[in-house]
Amino acid sequence: MTLASVGILSVGSCGATSNSAPVDQAVSVDLKNFEISAPAQVHAGLVRFDLHGLGPTMHEFVIARTNRKGGDLPLAADDTVDDHGEYPGFTLLGEEEAIDMNDKASFTVRLTPGHYVLFCNMEGHYLAGMHTEVTVP
Amino acid sequence: MSGRMRRLASRIGNHLNIKVRLTVQNLVMVALILAVIFLSARSTSLNGQRALVDNVAGRQPELAHRYFKEVLLVSQGFTADPHGTFDELKSTASALLDGGAVLAVQGNDNEVHISPLTDTVLRAKLTEEIRLIDELGKAGELVAGDQPGTPKFKADVEAAEALSHVAANVAHDAVGALTSDAQHSVASDSRLQIAIAVFGIAVTLIAGWSMSRQIVRRLRTFGLLAKATAGGDLSVRYPSRRRDEIDVLGGAFNEMADGLARLVGQLEADARRDDFGRQLSEAFEMVDDESAALEIVTRAIGNATGAPTELLVTNPDQTDLHRIASHPTAGGPGCPVDTPFGCVAVRRGAPTVFNSSESLNACPKLAGRPSGPCSAVCIPVTFMGRASGVLHATGPVGEPPGVDEQHRLVTLASLTGARLGTVRAFSESQEQATTDPLTGLFNRRAIETKLSRLNAGKVPYALAMADLDHFKLLNDSHGHDAGDRALTYFSDALREACRADDVVGRWGGEEFVAVFVGTTLEEARDILERLREQLAEKLTNANTPRFTSSFGVAHSTDHLGMDNLIRAADIALYSAKDHGRDQVVLSNPPKPTHTPERRLMEAIATEFEGVPSVS
Numbered sequence: 001m002t003l004a005s006v007g008i009l010s011v012g013s014c015g016a017t018s019n020s021a022p023v024d025q026a027v028s029v030d031l032k033n034f035e036i037s038a039p040a041q042v043h044a045g046l047v048r049f050d051l052h053g054l055g056p057t058m059h060e061f062v063i064a065r066t067n068r069k070g071g072d073l074p075l076a077a078d079d080t081v082d083d084h085g086e087y088p089g090f091t092l093l094g095e096e097e098a099i100d101m102n103d104k105a106s107f108t109v110r111l112t113p114g115h116y117v118l119f120c121n122m123e124g125h126y127l128a129g130m131h132t133e134v135t136v137p
Numbered sequence: 138m139s140g141r142m143r144r145l146a147s148r149i150g151n152h153l154n155i156k157v158r159l160t161v162q163n164l165v166m167v168a169l170i171l172a173v174i175f176l177s178a179r180s181t182s183l184n185g186q187r188a189l190v191d192n193v194a195g196r197q198p199e200l201a202h203r204y205f206k207e208v209l210l211v212s213q214g215f216t217a218d219p220h221g222t223f224d225e226l227k228s229t230a231s232a233l234l235d236g237g238a239v240l241a242v243q244g245n246d247n248e249v250h251i252s253p254l255t256d257t258v259l260r261a262k263l264t265e266e267i268r269l270i271d272e273l274g275k276a277g278e279l280v281a282g283d284q285p286g287t288p289k290f291k292a293d294v295e296a297a298e299a300l301s302h303v304a305a306n307v308a309h310d311a312v313g314a315l316t317s318d319a320q321h322s323v324a325s326d327s328r329l330q331i332a333i334a335v336f337g338i339a340v341t342l343i344a345g346w347s348m349s350r351q352i353v354r355r356l357r358t359f360g361l362l363a364k365a366t367a368g369g370d371l372s373v374r375y376p377s378r379r380r381d382e383i384d385v386l387g388g389a390f391n392e393m394a395d396g397l398a399r400l401v402g403q404l405e406a407d408a409r410r411d412d413f414g415r416q417l418s419e420a421f422e423m424v425d426d427e428s429a430a431l432e433i434v435t436r437a438i439g440n441a442t443g444a445p446t447e448l449l450v451t452n453p454d455q456t457d458l459h460r461i462a463s464h465p466t467a468g469g470p471g472c473p474v475d476t477p478f479g480c481v482a483v484r485r486g487a488p489t490v491f492n493s494s495e496s497l498n499a500c501p502k503l504a505g506r507p508s509g510p511c512s513a514v515c516i517p518v519t520f521m522g523r524a525s526g527v528l529h530a531t532g533p534v535g536e537p538p539g540v541d542e543q544h545r546l547v548t549l550a551s552l553t554g555a556r557l558g559t560v561r562a563f564s565e566s567q568e569q570a571t572t573d574p575l576t577g578l579f580n581r582r583a584i585e586t587k588l589s590r591l592n593a594g595k596v597p598y599a600l601a602m603a604d605l606d607h608f609k610l611l612n613d614s615h616g617h618d619a620g621d622r623a624l625t626y627f628s629d630a631l632r633e634a635c636r637a638d639d640v641v642g643r644w645g646g647e648e649f650v651a652v653f654v655g656t657t658l659e660e661a662r663d664i665l666e667r668l669r670e671q672l673a674e675k676l677t678n679a680n681t682p683r684f685t686s687s688f689g690v691a692h693s694t695d696h697l698g699m700d701n702l703i704r705a706a707d708i709a710l711y712s713a714k715d716h717g718r719d720q721v722v723l724s725n726p727p728k729p730t731h732t733p734e735r736r737l738m739e740a741i742a743t744e745f746e747g748v749p750s751v752s
Binding site: 033034055056057058078079100101102122123124125127128 | 258261262264265298299300301302303304305306307309310311313314
């Protein structure tokens with residue numbers, strides 16, 4: 001499983017890139033208590049997620065490639081998503097932290113066709129439902 | 138800055154003296170320092186306040202977790218006070234949002250008073266926290282009402298736990314925001330303090346530099362002015378544009394320079410007056426008669442003043458004043474004063490200035506002048522304390538000759554009085570030394586001097602020796618007074634008979650000499666014959682006994698040397714006496730014995746005539 005996940009990681013060729021590189025698509029994402037608004041589908045390629053903090057609480061943006069449903073991500077002991085563990089079919093692609101109310105940020109990543117989950121991993125936010133699924137056909 | 142603003146600023150600046158500017162600068166510094174102190178104190182207070190608030194707010198996440206745990210404990214039959222925890226959680230959140238008093242430290246009665254939030258972001262976070270606290274409370278109530286161990290209990294516990302996490306997170310987020318806000322305020326205050334301090338330092342440096350530059354520049358100007366003044370330029374003045382202390386010093390400098398200029402001007406005027414006096418004195422020393430002295434006075438009047446000026450002086454042996462010198466613009470006689478003590482200035486013994494002849498206290502002799510009303514300066518002329526005249530200068534009404542002119546006129550009057558007095562006294566003394574006091578004719582010494590001059594100039598002349606006939610008898614018979622009258626009558630007749638260039642004198646006793654310059658023996662005889670006739674005619678009505686006179690005449694070309702000539706005339710006179718008196722006898726020319734040696738001897742005798750011989 002571990003090798004498979006590594007292979008997926010290598011085949012996928014995904015990862016955060018510099019925000020200055022020309023992107024194939026810009027996707028607007030709203031982060032508010034306690035939901036993430038994003039399109040359900042995104043094109044493959046270099047995608048820039050334009051993050052808008054609508055508050056009132058500070059949020060973060062995490063993207064993982066997974067075959068799990070948005071609400072079924074592996075949890076740590078403190079009921080946050082376990083982003084340090086290794087789970088088959090779950091690959092953390094990156095995150096953008098500390099997006100407070102009225103803040104804007106962006107996160108660029110190359111996506112290959114597959115299933116992704118966008119979520120906020122602040123304490124209690126994931127369990128409060130702050131996650132959404134994105135498909136890259 | 139527009140021109141108008143610049144002019145306004147300049148005008149304001151000109152009215153701010155150094156003391157005011159330094160005071161303003163110091164007050165600004167004090168204000169800035171007070172502002173910094175105030176901000177510092179406020180920051181300290183805010184920090185303290187915020188520390189307490191942070192302490193209070195920092196308990197919220199822990200309270201959220203504790204509430205959930207206490208709900209579980211109660212549901213499991215343990216003793217806990219979830220309601221108390223909930224109340225504290227809720228009341229603290231409400232106080233953080235809208236202000237209020239909360240316990241600073243749990244278990245301690247000390248309260249901290251929290252100000253209501255005004256920041257919209259912070260209010261949104263605390264509002265969300267309160268909402269989640271309410272949700273948590275509801276979830277806790279559900280758990281408390283559930284039967285432990287049931288699926289609903291488990292679901293409600295999970296929900297309550299999730300809410301406790303999110304409530305704790307939101308509380309944590311709010312605390313972070315509050316702390317960050319406080320830190321921003323403190324940082325802002327610190328930046329403001331630094332900015333104020335930097336501004337204050339900059340203002341002080343700039344103002345200090347500007348003021349010191351101004352002061353140094355103006356002091357440098359002072360130095361240059363002082364140097365120029367010390368170098369002799371008394372025209373420099375400090376340009377006062379402001380009214381500050383340095384301008385006060387500048388004003389004092391200008392007053393000093395004005396005083397120095399006046400003093401130097403006075404000294405220069407005194408020097409000019411002294412120079413005028415010196416030149417006049419030197420000019421007077423080079424003349425020894427009155428007419429030459431009066432020529433100098435006339436020129437000096439022209440140098441002393443441009444005003445019409447006249448010198449009125451008494452003639453010798455007279456008491457009336459006459460104009461003897463005047464300025465070319467004086468025109469006709471001016472002052473009608475006729476005696477020295479008829480002049481106001483002479484009576485006062487001091488120069489007198491009259492601004493207007495129309496004034497009540499003006500000299501009466503200024504009134505009614507043909508030239509109209511005038512002003513005047515009258516300066517008495519004295520010699521050895523005795524008034525001898527007045528120097529009188531006029532000008533337009535209200536404009537008498539100026540002070541410098543008056544000083545020069547006073548000098549002129551003084552030196553003129555002294556010189557005229559000296560010249561007249563010398564003339565009188567000289568006249569007394571060469572004049573016979575009874576007849577007024579030249580005395581013997583004077584005659585000999587004049588003969589020597591005629592001989593030195595090789596001027597031909599006829600010399601007559603005259604003698605009153607029987608004078609001793611007349612003296613003895615009629616008295617010495619009659620004798621003196623006879624001598625006077627004869628001398629008058631002899632004087633009248635002679636021409637201006639002739640020399641007439643009393644040789645001694647009743648002997649007289651008449652020198653007829655440029656005449657022959659025969660011409661001299663004719664003159665003397667007429668004299669005899671006129672004398673006889675005059676004596677018919679005179680208060681004196683009748684007398685006659687005898688004459689002996691010799692010519693200078695016939696007898697070389699004065700002694701020879703006089704001897705020859707004497708011999709001719711004796712011949713006239715021998716032949717009956719009352720006649721004119723001409724001297725015979727000596728026989729020609731003119732050998733070259735004799736001519737040489739006679740020439741030597743003529744050359745050394747009058748020189749004492751060396752024994």
